[in-house]
Amino acid sequence: MSTLQIGLAVAGGLVLAGVVGYNTWTSRKNAPRQPEAAQVEPGGLEQVEPTFSDAEVQERDMALPTPAKKPTLDALIDVIANLALDPSAPAVSGDAAIAALPATRRAGTKPFAVEGFNVNTHQWEAPAAGQRYSSFQAGVQLANRTGALNEIEYSEFVVKTQHFADAVGATPDFPEMRDEVARARELDQFASGHDAQLGFTIRARNASWSPGYVHQNAGRLGFVAGAMAGRMVLPAATEGMPPVLVLGFDSQAALAEDPAQSAIREISLHLDVAQAERAEAPFERMRDAAFALAEGMDGVVTDDNGQPLARESMEVIGTELQTLYNTLEQRDLAAGSAVARRLFS
Structure with a gap:
């Protein structure tokens, strides 16, 4: 083999290796982010992050305490x-x-x-x-x-x-x-005229997220698995009350045969104002959770139209909500009350 042929073969090999390396790097870069691996604490105790299978979700929901039955009829509604x-x-x-x-x-x-x-x-x-x-x-x-x-x-x-x-x-x-x-x-x-339902979207800036990655980050903020795939909830302080917030993502990704390979590029936060008590500060918790998730998952908080939202722009929403809360209370339909939850359902 001539020197020229050897040189061409070496150059071709280097190009091929470069292509393979680039493709591997690109694949890893674009792969859904995974939850952090289990950590071994001093003393040999292994700390494992929770995962949520359909069977575990069903078992957990069945174990929830049943609120006491109370009269439902009210002359107001x-x-x-x-x-x-x-x-x-x-x-x-x-x-x-x-x-x-x-x-x-x-x-x-x-x-x-x-x-x-x-x-x-x-x-x-x-x-x-x-x-x-x-x-x-x-x-x-x-x-x-x-x-x-x-x-x-x-x-x-x-x-x-x-x-x-x-x-x-x-x-x-x-x-x-x-x-x-x-x-x-x-x-x-x-x-x-007084029914408010708010939603924020957290979109991935670069790499997508796996369901486990979403669960892990939301779990750190107090969210737990909901009754349906692709749904997590932030429980109310009072047993038997609806959740304060609902977090949702693609249910098909959660139900995939290999969820770790499912690519999620956005999650949503939802607040049904009339269903959560004012004392729970649901909007403030929704706002803080949205920005905490965005920061921890390399995402951006947007409205339903994909427009980025800043904390300052949410102050107006918070002020309007206080007026709404006052109006509902004056009508004996305080947010989170039994009559309000029934009327706004």
């Missing part, structure tokens, strides 16, 4: 019909009341409920087996995020209530439909 029993007749058993309940607990798109007055506790409650009730009341919600109660839904409420009343031997007293429908429209108009 419900049409309520009183169901009087014959005073000379014996109290109705909870088993009989449960058997008389309609198959569905909705009238159209509005929640429908029946409560009984417990002769032992002297409290209104959903009928329960083994209890006895001296009277009942039935109600249907005036409005929710699907709109105001209409005449058709009110009529369905009357039919369901009458069937229950006939079964337990009660006499119903229905409010005037025209008045209740008008009240529903007024409440819906107010709710529509």
